[in-house]
Amino acid sequence: LAKTTQPISMDSYEGQEVNITCSHNNIATNDYITWYQQFPSQGPRFIIQGYKTKVTNEVASLFIPADRKSSTLSLPRVSLSDTAVYYCLVGLNTGGFKTIFGAGTRLFVKA
């Protein structure tokens, strides 16, 4: 399983764009990159997943360079409610393949 490295914490202000970068130098050919959001005392919530280049959905964008050794989660115009822990996970995307969580990034959004 590819190990991931993220900043422990980040601060931002409402309305700003937040970019959280994750390093995964030993990502395997078949691995996907997935980001989850977790609020206190809740289960993680899926944000976005990608394999290469750029993926965008209604809540975020995921930028993956050609070498796939890192990825950047971009949250446009954050609000106070985006204060949470964000986890970057790398691994296969099928069946019983287990998901191992890294330390995550604690994002604090200030007014």
Add this chain to the structure above:
Amino acid sequence: GAVVSQHPSRVICKSGTSVKIECRSLDFQATTMFWYRQFPKQSLMLMATSNEGSKATYEQGVEKDKFLINHASLTLSTLTVTSAHPEDSSFYICSARSPEGDNEQFFGPGTRLTVL
């Protein structure tokens, strides 16, 4: 998206008792479910992989006799914390992958266990 539920959401028990936590996939069948444990301000730690109709696969360091996992159907997995002690107090989270679409992994809301 698919929904995974857990019951109970919160439980308080006395030391030495056993507690069962249920994890259900409400609108899809999950041949595999996962159980995690999370201590305050820490990340999720995978405890075991629950396989429908067969024995669970436990991660290194997790006592299989203490954390009993049963996956009796395609929509239900249970975790029983046997002879619970205060150090077992934690937030327990289950997850399951939907076999449809892009195999997105869905997490339950978690169960807060407090052992007195």
